[in-house]
Amino acid sequence: DVKVTQSSRYLVKRTGEKVFLECVQDMDHENMFWYRQDPGLGLRLIYFSYDVKMKEKGDIPEGYSVSREKKERFSLILESASTNQTSMYLCASSLTGGGGSNSPLHFGNGTRLTVT
Amino acid sequence: GQQLNQSPQSMFIQEGEDVSMNCTSSSIFNTWLWYKQDPGEGPVLLIALYKAGELTSNGRLTAQFGITRKDSFLNISASIPSDVGIYFCAGPDNYGQNFVFGPGTRLSVLP
Numbered sequence: 599d600v601k602v603t604q605s606s607r608y609l610v611k612r613t614g615e616k617v618f619l620e621c622v623q624d625m626d627h628e629n630m631f632w633y634r635q636d637p638g639l640g641l642r643l644i645y646f647s648y649d650v651k652m653k654e655k656g657d658i659p660e661g662y663s664v665s666r667e668k669k670e671r672f673s674l675i676l677e678s679a680s681t682n683q684t685s686m687y688l689c690a691s692s693l694t695g696g697g698g699s700n701s702p703l704h705f706g707n708g709t710r711l712t713v714t
Numbered sequence: 715g716q717q718l719n720q721s722p723q724s725m726f727i728q729e730g731e732d733v734s735m736n737c738t739s740s741s742i743f744n745t746w747l748w749y750k751q752d753p754g755e756g757p758v759l760l761i762a763l764y765k766a767g768e769l770t771s772n773g774r775l776t777a778q779f780g781i782t783r784k785d786s787f788l789n790i791s792a793s794i795p796s797d798v799g800i801y802f803c804a805g806p807d808n809y810g811q812n813f814v815f816g817p818g819t820r821l822s823v824l825p
Contacts, residue, residue: 602756629811641802641815648811656812688756702747703804703813705756 600625602706604689609711617676619709621689629692630672631703632656632664634685641688647672679713686710716741718803718816726822733790735819737803743814746786747804748777751818757802761788793823 605620623630631646633656643656645664653664661683665673672691676683689706719738727733737746745764749757761772763779763786770777774791790797800818807814 604756631812640817643812646812654811690756702745702759702762704759705749708754708756710754 600627600691600704602689602691602704604687604706604709606709607707609709611676611679611711611713613680613713615676615679615713617679617711617713619674619676619687619689619711621672621674621706622670623672623691623704624670625691625693625704626669627691627693627704628669629694629701630666631690631692632662632672632674633688633690634658635688635708636685644674679711681713684711684713716743716805716807716814718805718814720801720803720816720819722819723817724820724822726824727793728824729793729795731793733793733797733821734787735789735801735821736785736787737816738785739805739814740784741808742783743786743805744783745806746777746779747813748775748786748788749802749804751800751802753799760801790821793821795823795825797821798823 602623611617629648632644633641647653647666663675687709690703692703693701748760751757761777768779776789778787800820802818803816804813
């Protein structure tokens with residue numbers, strides 16, 4: 599089974615702090631994604647990466663950056679956390695491009711971030 | 715852009731009943747994915763469909779890829795309390811890199 603592991607289930611940070619969310623997948627997947635999920639807004643794509651050191655902006659990249667130094671690891675960085683970044687953050691990975699044969703998206707368990 | 719709609723938005727059923735929900739789009743999808751999300755957890759992949767007309771089962775769950783490629787259905791038979799959660803459909807976007815998600819169907823099972 600594919601395993602996507604997010605380093606923290608719950609985080610509480612202060613406004614202005616730099617925050618790192620880590621994600622590791624164990625199935626040699628090419629693509630990795632970071633989403634945030636908010637009530638009434640569904641899943642929104644922040645950034646994705648289709649290869650090591652490659653990154654692409656999603657729908658809501660402002661206030662975030664990412665790093666993919668190794669294929670299995672994709673980090674989301676909040677440069678200066680703000681209260682409107684309080685949310686559930688979900689990391690996901692897929693073998694190749696979106697939804698092609700044998701390439702569904704697999705999610706981690708999520709990180710609930712609260713910024714006070 | 716591409717959008718997925720799900721109906722119903724929410725449903726309350728008695729334990730033991732069968733459940734049916736669907737996902738529709740105005741555009742064609744080549745893959746349909748169904749996920750379940752429990753409160754406070756990440757979505758878990760239930761079923762993946764890759765071919766129009768395909769009918770796939772996973773235990774008490776059965777999903778179908780619509781012939782028009784613009785819809786998909788998920789059925790749950792003999793519901794149990796642990797079926798409670800939000801069910802999402804998803805599919806690849808036109809560029810094949812990312813995914814489009816439906817808003818979800820929230821299922822509640824009454825004992």
